Amino acid sequence: NAGVTQTPKFRVLKTGQSMTLLCAQDMNHEYMYWYRQDPGMGLRLIHYSVGEGTTAKGEVPDGYNVSRLKKQNFLLGLESAAPSQTSVYFCASSYDSRGSDEQFFGPGTRLTVL
């Protein structure tokens, strides 16, 4: 049981380049989330999904897109990276409201946009 995994762990992009961050969970969770964390700050929700094939905007969705084609995977895309998107990105997953609302987090992806 690997929990929540993220790929890649580190990435450096040039302004205008695109990339996709992959999140995978093996806990059969319904809900998945993408957050960004900037220095000295808490986690801000970018996008989330409440089930396969569904996505919704969070607090800071601009400049990002997501897809949830399979229940276990949640992809975060940057179509045209900007320096303001330099951050650490965390993926999380959770079960549903019948059980614990605890979100399980991945190890993070550190992204630098030059």
Added chain:
Amino acid sequence: GESVGLHLPTLSVQEGDNSIINCAYSNSASDYFIWYKQESGKGPQFIIDIRSNMDKRQGQRVTVLLNKTVKHLSLQIAATQPGDSAVYFCAENGDSSYKLIFGSGTRLLVRP
């Protein structure tokens, strides 16, 4: 708007002492609260959670207290150890049953 805040951005304690980390929340509709620990370079790790029908919940060396009257949440760590040094985040669910709103975090430093 909704917010979860912390009174102390940095807390320094002596090894072996008890630590108390405080958190204020603003959304009266929140009925679920959770504390996470984040070590440097790692993702947040679950510590303990509590629902609004409880005032207190205990885990191993940790206790969470919820005061709904003043919208205050606290995390108590007994016999603080060097391995407890980390940033601690509180979070609430607001109006949602599946989203969490995170505070900005408190850094706990344990002096040997």
